[in-house]
Amino acid sequence: MIYADYNGSAPLCQDVQEYLSQRIVKGPFANPNAIHFMGQKVLMGMENARAVCAKSLGTLPKHLYFNSGSTEGISHVFYSEVLTHFKEKKILITSGIEHSAVVNSANHYAKYFNLEHRVLPCLSNGTVDFELLKQWLAKDGEQVLLVSIMAANNETGVIQPYKEIAQLCRKHTIPFLCDTTQLIGKDLFNFDESGVDYAVLSGHKIGAMTGTGILMVREPSRMIPMIIGGGQERNLRGGTQHYLGYETLAVALTEFDKKKLRLEELKENRLQFEKALQDKFPKLIILGGEADRLATTSFISYPGVHGQAVQMELESDDIFVTTSSACSDNSPTTSKVLKAMGVKDDVGRGAIRISLGLCSKGDEYSVILKSLTSAFNKLLKIDIHV
Amino acid sequence: MIYADYNGSAPLCQDVQEYLSQRIVKGPFANPNAIHFMGQKVLMGMENARAVCAKSLGTLPKHLYFNSGSTEGISHVFYSEVLTHFKEKKILITSGIEHSAVVNSANHYAKYFNLEHRVLPCLSNGTVDFELLKQWLAKDGEQVLLVSIMAANNETGVIQPYKEIAQLCRKHTIPFLCDTTQLIGKDLFNFDESGVDYAVLSGHKIGAMTGTGILMVREPSRMIPMIIGGGQERNLRGGTQHYLGYETLAVALTEFDKKKLRLEELKENRLQFEKALQDKFPKLIILGGEADRLATTSFISYPGVHGQAVQMELESDDIFVTTSSACSDNSPTTSKVLKAMGVKDDVGRGAIRISLGLCSKGDEYSVILKSLTSAFNKLLKIDIHV
Numbered sequence: 208m209i210y211a212d213y214n215g216s217a218p219l220c221q222d223v224q225e226y227l228s229q230r231i232v233k234g235p236f237a238n239p240n241a242i243h244f245m246g247q248k249v250l251m252g253m254e255n256a257r258a259v260c261a262k263s264l265g266t267l268p269k270h271l272y273f274n275s276g277s278t279e280g281i282s283h284v285f286y287s288e289v290l291t292h293f294k295e296k297k298i299l300i301t302s303g304i305e306h307s308a309v310v311n312s313a314n315h316y317a318k319y320f321n322l323e324h325r326v327l328p329c330l331s332n333g334t335v336d337f338e339l340l341k342q343w344l345a346k347d348g349e350q351v352l353l354v355s356i357m358a359a360n361n362e363t364g365v366i367q368p369y370k371e372i373a374q375l376c377r378k379h380t381i382p383f384l385c386d387t388t389q390l391i392g393k394d395l396f397n398f399d400e401s402g403v404d405y406a407v408l409s410g411h412k413i414g415a416m417t418g419t420g421i422l423m424v425r426e427p428s429r430m431i432p433m434i435i436g437g438g439q440e441r442n443l444r445g446g447t448q449h450y451l452g453y454e455t456l457a458v459a460l461t462e463f464d465k466k467k468l469r470l471e472e473l474k475e476n477r478l479q480f481e482k483a484l485q486d487k488f489p490k491l492i493i494l495g496g497e498a499d500r501l502a503t504t505s506f507i508s509y510p511g512v513h514g515q516a517v518q519m520e521l522e523s524d525d526i527f528v529t530t531s532s533a534c535s536d537n538s539p540t541t542s543k544v545l546k547a548m549g550v551k552d553d554v555g556r557g558a559i560r561i562s563l564g565l566c567s568k569g570d571e572y573s574v575i576l577k578s579l580t581s582a583f584n585k586l587l588k589i590d591i592h593v
Numbered sequence: 594m595i596y597a598d599y600n601g602s603a604p605l606c607q608d609v610q611e612y613l614s615q616r617i618v619k620g621p622f623a624n625p626n627a628i629h630f631m632g633q634k635v636l637m638g639m640e641n642a643r644a645v646c647a648k649s650l651g652t653l654p655k656h657l658y659f660n661s662g663s664t665e666g667i668s669h670v671f672y673s674e675v676l677t678h679f680k681e682k683k684i685l686i687t688s689g690i691e692h693s694a695v696v697n698s699a700n701h702y703a704k705y706f707n708l709e710h711r712v713l714p715c716l717s718n719g720t721v722d723f724e725l726l727k728q729w730l731a732k733d734g735e736q737v738l739l740v741s742i743m744a745a746n747n748e749t750g751v752i753q754p755y756k757e758i759a760q761l762c763r764k765h766t767i768p769f770l771c772d773t774t775q776l777i778g779k780d781l782f783n784f785d786e787s788g789v790d791y792a793v794l795s796g797h798k799i800g801a802m803t804g805t806g807i808l809m810v811r812e813p814s815r816m817i818p819m820i821i822g823g824g825q826e827r828n829l830r831g832g833t834q835h836y837l838g839y840e841t842l843a844v845a846l847t848e849f850d851k852k853k854l855r856l857e858e859l860k861e862n863r864l865q866f867e868k869a870l871q872d873k874f875p876k877l878i879i880l881g882g883e884a885d886r887l888a889t890t891s892f893i894s895y896p897g898v899h900g901q902a903v904q905m906e907l908e909s910d911d912i913f914v915t916t917s918s919a920c921s922d923n924s925p926t927t928s929k930v931l932k933a934m935g936v937k938d939d940v941g942r943g944a945i946r947i948s949l950g951l952c953s954k955g956d957e958y959s960v961i962l963k964s965l966t967s968a969f970n971k972l973l974k975i976d977i978h979v
Contacts, residue, residue, distance in 0.1 A: 449804025
């Protein structure tokens with residue numbers, strides 16, 4: 208079995224499986240907010256995990272807030288910035304290639320607080336139009352409540368100019384939320400050096416426990432809580448902490464740090480795989496292929512061959528890929544990311560995403576290549592050209 | 594070691610430990626929203642868990658929304674009701690014995706949306722003043738946006754007249770959020786029969802995985818999402834689901850259903866324990882002792898003997914209890930619950946909460962009785978009477 212949907216969700220990585228197997232049997236279990244010894248022991252373990260995560264993410268523990276994942280982090284930043292600034296500022300800026308958590312949050316708050324939701328277009332190479340953003344901020348910067356643009360796209364893997372956007376936003380003193388969900392665990396990331404004001408992480412994307420995440424916050428005093436409880440996470444995220452899960456974030460990030468030297472090798476493997484595929488099928492398109500991309504993501508299309516048909520062929524060889532992101536997987540149409548890139552429907556409907564992770568074995572590409580080759584050979588015999 | 598802080602957080606119950614030990618090693622792991630076979634397999638497991646939970650909670654799966662826990666559920670209900678009704682309705686009603694998740698949510702929304710937060714007093718027996726609530730609703734019912742009152746108190750274990758409150762609120766067509774966190778898993782609960790509009794559950798209180806919870810919703814069409822993502826949980830709670838954790842909710846609730854016949858026995862054990870303690874120390878007070886209480890909670894005080902001193906004595910015998918709720922554990926003062934009950938400081942500062950669960954072995958009380966006896970005997974020699 209080859210699992211090639213790491214951008215959708217990663218399996219628990221080996222170290223996390225081993226850690227949890229022991230942890231679940233041995234304990235300790237207690238409320239980390241209780242003052243008895245058991246509670247304090249759990250608290251110390253969790254705070255140790257926070258320190259390990261902070262070091263790996265290039266910041267201090269005081270900038271890290273544990274939560275249930277990136278979607279919560281994104282919703283929380285929108286909530287906090289909108290509730291505290293909607294009276295003075297009226298524009299939310301996102302881009303045309305954002306994850307639905309960002310798109311839907313922006314639409315939601317635009318509706319309930321009467322704001323303008325402005326969507327930054329994307330260039331045909333898969334990166335957002337940074338020059339246009341510059342113009343927008345030069346003209347309307349004072350009215351901008353929040354800019355939310357991702358670090359790496361979930362479908363194409365294209366890395367965005369997020370550090371440049373951070374600098375630009377800082378110049379205009381506009382808070383910048385960077386959806387780093389797909390970047391972290393698949394590329395190097397340093398929160399302090401990035402210059403972004405808010406960054407997010409989902410544990411299930413990096414091999415940690417499901418239902419875990421981190422919100423990184425440059426200026427915690429700027430925030431208000433959305434999940435409001437008994438003062439946990441320094442008053443910014445209530446509720447008894449998912450400490451068993453948060454510990455696995457530290458384990459998974461530590462595993463990433465051990466393996467990150469493999470990134471170059473993985474990227475090289477991916478490039479060879481894509482080249483071999485294009486040698487066999489010259490019409491095959493690598494979506495976002497001209498831009499800098501995550502080491503482990505290939506988004507390919509053979510114009511006229513339906514992506515879902517290819518997916519099913521691969522599945523019969525026990526290879527699991529997707530046609531786009533999990534959240535829009537059910538509609539056999541061109542994804543909004545590809546539409547934003549100006550990709551036509553015959554290409555867009557053919558898209559197949561092959562996404563591996565740092566914990567992938569490394570020999571997956573040769574098996575996928577073989578299976579994809581026979582899938583295309585078979586499907587090309589059926590005349591489905593539009 | 595005796596862990597007697599189940600009201601703070603329960604250890605993973607035996608069945609959950611066994612389930613997870615297998616589950617973590619075997620998989621499957623995938624995004625339940627992906628259409629490939631692995632994703633669908635994970636989805637089916639999660640939906641099966643939802644059906645099991647729904648049956649145990651006395652409702653249909655369509656009323657259940659998985660989330661990260663009760664604090665999220667409570668915050669979500671406040672968020673949803675306030676954002677959609679703050680223009681017509683102006684009063685939030687909670688009680689003086691609510692958990693800080695409810696108190697702080699009400700204060701937060703009162704502040705940001707200019708609402709009145711009205712706090713229902715509590716009678717000396719530990720139940721909220723139902724007659725006064727009747728009067729309030731008869732007079733100002735049309736202005737009430739939300740009533741939020743708990744089912745069982747986390748400190749005293751006193752069961753509140755939540756079914757009567759549900760009936761009353763329904764009569765006035767006011768939405769009723771019932772914080773059922775402490776009741777579920779320690780007493781019988783049936784959502785459909787209860788009549789409440791919103792109920793909440795935290796997995797870590799019932800022996801399931803941390804970071805898991807359920808929000809029960811009578812009329813889902815009434816709600817808007819707070820964590821806004823890609824349409825998960827029927828558009829009411831975004832973010833890739835914590836499926837590994839949600840499965841354990843089904844395991845823990847199934848274990849509860851198997852063991853719930855033990856409730857009467859546990860209650861009897863607790864009553865005997867309390868009687869034996871009062872026989873030895875006639876001045877000892879059972880807080881909330883005159884009301885109907887959870888089978889497994891004792892909240893006791895010896896006037897003039899500091900609770901934290903008793904807690905430390907028990908801890909030296911490897912028995913872990915708390916002085917009040919985890920969230921207010923750090924302040925050696927009378928808790929707000931006890932203040933609301935009119936308890937004086939010499940009694941309030943002496944409070945010790947001993948809380949067990951259905952998974953407790955059953956012989957804990959005799960060991961605790963012995964340890965408490967020597968603790969009080971020792972501490973009473975020190976003249977600290979106020």
